[in-house]
Amino acid sequence: MTNHYLLQATDVELIANLFNYFLIVAGIIFALVIFYTFFYLIRYGAKRRPETPSQVEGSERVELILAIIATTITAVFVYLTINTMEKVQDIPENPKPFLEITGHQWWWEAKYPESGVITANQIYIPTGKKILLKLTSADVVHSWWVPELGRKMDMIAGVNNYMWMYAEKEGEYLGTCSEFCGVQHARMRIRVTALNPKDFEAWQQKQLLPVVTSTDALFLEGKQLFEEKTCTNCHAINGTEFKQNIGPNLTHFASRKRFLADMKENNEANLRAWLTNPQAVKSGVKMPNFILSDSEIDALVAYINGLK
Amino acid sequence: MSLYIDIPEDKEQLPSLKTGQGKLAWMASVDHKQLGIMYLWLALVFFVIGGLEAMMIRAQLALPNNDLISPELYNQIFTMHGTTMIFLVLMPASIGLGTYLIPLMIGANEMAFPRLNAFSFWMTCLGGMLLYFSFFAGGAPDAGWFNYAPLSENNYSSTQGVDYFLVGLILTGIGSIGAALNFITTVLTLRSPDIKLNMLPLFVWMIFVNAFLMLAAFPLLNAGLFMMLIDRQFDAHFFLASTGGSAILWQHFFWAFGHPEVYIIALPAFGIISEVIPVFSRKPIYGYKFVAASSIAIALLSYSVWAHHMFTVGLSNTVNAFFAISSMLIGIPTGLKIINWIGTMHKGSIRLTTPMLWAMAFLICFTFGGLTGISFAIVPITWQLTDTYYLVAHFHYVFLGGSLFGLFAGIYYWFPKMSGRMLCSKLGKWHFWLFVLGFNLTFFLQHVLGVLGMPRRIFTYPDLPYWKVLNMLATLGAVMMFVGMAIFFWNIYKTLKKPRTVGENPWDAWTLEWATPSPPELKNFDEIPRVHSRRPLWDINNPDNPDKKLN
Numbered sequence: 001m002t003n004h005y006l007l008q009a010t011d012v013e014l015i016a017n018l019f020n021y022f023l024i025v026a027g028i029i030f031a032l033v034i035f036y037t038f039f040y041l042i043r044y045g046a047k048r049r050p051e052t053p054s055q056v057e058g059s060e061r062v063e064l065i066l067a068i069i070a071t072t073i074t075a076v077f078v079y080l081t082i083n084t085m086e087k088v089q090d091i092p093e094n095p096k097p098f099l100e101i102t103g104h105q106w107w108w109e110a111k112y113p114e115s116g117v118i119t120a121n122q123i124y125i126p127t128g129k130k131i132l133l134k135l136t137s138a139d140v141v142h143s144w145w146v147p148e149l150g151r152k153m154d155m156i157a158g159v160n161n162y163m164w165m166y167a168e169k170e171g172e173y174l175g176t177c178s179e180f181c182g183v184q185h186a187r188m189r190i191r192v193t194a195l196n197p198k199d200f201e202a203w204q205q206k207q208l209l210p211v212v213t214s215t216d217a218l219f220l221e222g223k224q225l226f227e228e229k230t231c232t233n234c235h236a237i238n239g240t241e242f243k244q245n246i247g248p249n250l251t252h253f254a255s256r257k258r259f260l261a262d263m264k265e266n267n268e269a270n271l272r273a274w275l276t277n278p279q280a281v282k283s284g285v286k287m288p289n290f291i292l293s294d295s296e297i298d299a300l301v302a303y304i305n306g307l308k
Numbered sequence: 309m310s311l312y313i314d315i316p317e318d319k320e321q322l323p324s325l326k327t328g329q330g331k332l333a334w335m336a337s338v339d340h341k342q343l344g345i346m347y348l349w350l351a352l353v354f355f356v357i358g359g360l361e362a363m364m365i366r367a368q369l370a371l372p373n374n375d376l377i378s379p380e381l382y383n384q385i386f387t388m389h390g391t392t393m394i395f396l397v398l399m400p401a402s403i404g405l406g407t408y409l410i411p412l413m414i415g416a417n418e419m420a421f422p423r424l425n426a427f428s429f430w431m432t433c434l435g436g437m438l439l440y441f442s443f444f445a446g447g448a449p450d451a452g453w454f455n456y457a458p459l460s461e462n463n464y465s466s467t468q469g470v471d472y473f474l475v476g477l478i479l480t481g482i483g484s485i486g487a488a489l490n491f492i493t494t495v496l497t498l499r500s501p502d503i504k505l506n507m508l509p510l511f512v513w514m515i516f517v518n519a520f521l522m523l524a525a526f527p528l529l530n531a532g533l534f535m536m537l538i539d540r541q542f543d544a545h546f547f548l549a550s551t552g553g554s555a556i557l558w559q560h561f562f563w564a565f566g567h568p569e570v571y572i573i574a575l576p577a578f579g580i581i582s583e584v585i586p587v588f589s590r591k592p593i594y595g596y597k598f599v600a601a602s603s604i605a606i607a608l609l610s611y612s613v614w615a616h617h618m619f620t621v622g623l624s625n626t627v628n629a630f631f632a633i634s635s636m637l638i639g640i641p642t643g644l645k646i647i648n649w650i651g652t653m654h655k656g657s658i659r660l661t662t663p664m665l666w667a668m669a670f671l672i673c674f675t676f677g678g679l680t681g682i683s684f685a686i687v688p689i690t691w692q693l694t695d696t697y698y699l700v701a702h703f704h705y706v707f708l709g710g711s712l713f714g715l716f717a718g719i720y721y722w723f724p725k726m727s728g729r730m731l732c733s734k735l736g737k738w739h740f741w742l743f744v745l746g747f748n749l750t751f752f753l754q755h756v757l758g759v760l761g762m763p764r765r766i767f768t769y770p771d772l773p774y775w776k777v778l779n780m781l782a783t784l785g786a787v788m789m790f791v792g793m794a795i796f797f798w799n800i801y802k803t804l805k806k807p808r809t810v811g812e813n814p815w816d817a818w819t820l821e822w823a824t825p826s827p828p829e830l831k832n833f834d835e836i837p838r839v840h841s842r843r844p845l846w847d848i849n850n851p852d853n854p855d856k857k858l859n
Contacts, residue, residue: 186768283378
């Protein structure tokens with residue numbers, strides 16, 4: 001049933017198989033080179049054979065045979081490469097992406113065009129379904145890579161790239177930006193959460209709900225500060241009048257487990273440290289230090305943490 | 309028939325160490341031997357700087373979530389490490405050996421253009437100095453050695469570092485083009501009349517082929533660098549998508565230079581190995597014609613493989629397939645060369661001297677780097693593993709295990725010719741074992757780190773399973789290499805203080821440079837031995853068993 005298995009193999013498995021074939025052949029070649037190098041060094045050492053050796057200049061026949069062997073191996077790998085490549089990079093004529101991801105210095109913007117969900121960094125996908133991703137960049141070149149879910153693909157401003165992603169099991173999958181993108185490239189990590197289709201649908205529905213509003217005084221003060229301190233110049237919150245989409249969209253921010261591209265756990269202490277001085281937490285980020293007072297931070301934390 | 313050419317200024321003696329003008333020669337000499345040695349010193353100085361940068365990188369990465377070095381500084385350090393090692397160490401070291409040896413090996417007294425030779429050296433030197441001046445001018449370049457747009461453009465730069473990068477590399481590029489012209493003209497016009505092209509020592513042949521590669525590759529780089537300089541200085545938008553340019557265009561320019569560059573750095577090492585292994589196996593090279601011809605194949609193919617650096621930018625399957633095939637093809641002549649070198653040892657009488665040790669390490673480590681290189685020609689593997697530590701490990705096996713080990717073999721081999729003194733072989737073996745074992749410890753493990761998902765160019769990493777221990781071991785290997793290098797410098801220092809004792813031909817080698825005193829006089833040859841085969845000194849020393857006459 002090998003064939004059946006191969007037909008069903010995911011992109012990641014296909015690539016892993018190819019890598020294993022390569023390892024076997026390369027391993028044999030490398031072992032031969034090591035063996036002959038050491039064998040000749042020992043067998044033909046000057047101590048053992050001090051006399052001047054016969055001055056052989058080589059054999060064209062041997063060269064020819066070796067060239068034929070090398071070409072044959074190459075031909076096999078050309079076939080395997082093209083075959084696998086066409087299975088993995090098999091993008092339809094008019095691609096309709098399930099998920100659109102835009103790389104920013106240094107966070108991920110995620111849109112689900114079918115449902116209209118917009119979020120940042122915390123990315124959810126359903127299991128058991130091949131997902132078509134559309135990738136682009138808002139600034140420099142980034143590269144999307146979650147090794148257990150698919151290939152990597154560069155994100156380039158002005159270019160739309162497409163790739164498939166697939167999760168068989170539920171769980172969290174780690175990845176990372178893998179094209180150098182500036183100061184905080186190291187902290188542009190990815191965490192994709194795969195949910196079963198039902199839970200995924202529930203998550204989507206929850207994301208689509210309008211943000212909770214509260215009559216709590218601190219919450220309202222935070223909301224006002226959010227506007228006054230020009231947070232709204234960069235951050236959007238769906239269902240409010242804040243629509244600028246330069247920094248991460250903060251709708252339902254409180255529902256995210258981690259923030260800053262998987263750098264920090266989303267809790268009050270971390271949020272407080274971040275608002276106190278973003279540059280001290282993640283130097284080089286685009287968010288300036290607003291030099292907020294402690295009471296202002298209290299209010300902003302209450303507001304942002306209220307965005308459930 | 310005159311056996312040497314007159315240097316134009318011969319009548320009014322040129323300044324040189326040997327003409328009593330002392331230290332002035334370090335500034336004003338146009339003697340190819342003086343300049344060759346200056347290239348090597350330049351490479352050595354920058355090797356120390358680039359090596360210290362590597363140690364800083366390894367110190368920072370020794371532990372997860374380390375904050376020894378700020379991300380801003382780390383990005384400058386790794387950019388400068390790569391740029392330095394490629395353009396200011398491996399390039400000048402290869403060119404330096406070529407400059408010193410080519411006239412000697414072909415029975416000439418000078419390079420074809422002695423002044424251009426000096427100009428090339430000083431351009432390289434000036435380029436390197438400008439590049440490093442950036443540290444004092446606000447900040448070094450920090451966009452990586454391939455300087456991808458638009459990260460390298462004004463909008464994303466906070467310093468002038470990238471400008472220094474561009475101008476510095478333009479200057480070293482001009483130097484390299486001058487050196488290439490000089491090599492080609494010298495080999496074509498100044499050979500002893502006895503020496504036909506098919507009798508050239510393989511080192512000369514490789515440098516000759518290499519010069520054509522340089523001549524075509526560096527103008528491409530310089531064109532790209534100038535375009536980016538215009539972008540940065542005058543807002544031309546060549547590489548800015550937001551205003552009609554293309555970020556991918558820069559990648560094409562850079563890698564159309566960048567991949568030939570890999571072979572530009574590798575071919576001289578191939579040439580060195582092709583001299584060292586036969587001499588210490590006491591046999592001629594196995595398959596001279598094949599080794600020579602395959603270099604041409606490599607040179608030609610190396611122009612059609614550049615996009616394998618770009619398999620993840622979203623090229624079509626057709627384009628990917630083309631570059632996959634050409635990249636795999638280039639493995640055939642390269643791989644068969646390894647078999648030729650091993651074949652040379654077959655039924656030889658092998659003397660395991662220090663240069664031969666390095667040649668053996670080259671064989672094994674370069675093979676390894678070559679094989680992992682093939683995995684990057686297999687497009688889907690690139691889709692997973694490019695820009696990870698697997699890639700970092702791969703190209704260090706090529707650049708260190710290949711080029712640098714070859715250069716070490718060459719330096720230990722020709723040091724007696726250049727200085728009249730033999731490097732201490734006991735210290736040489738300490739250098740060898742510490743460096744080679746440290747190298748394998750550091751970089752072999754990095755393949756595993758790459759497969760585990762660690763991307764390159766990160767100043768810190770989370771404490772994921774195995775990452776910490778593997779990185780710590782890699783740092784340990786770097787320390788071993790560092791100690792090995794310290795022993796190498798001590799060896800050079802100690803040896804240079806001793807009196808000159810080496811005769812003309814200490815290794816009992818075969819090529820013409822060994823027919824001159826060690827070190828050679830300002831004028832290389834008063835008379836040249838007759839040359840009838842590829843191994844003139846073998847023929848003289850073994851009159852009863854000479855090589856087949858080729859002229």
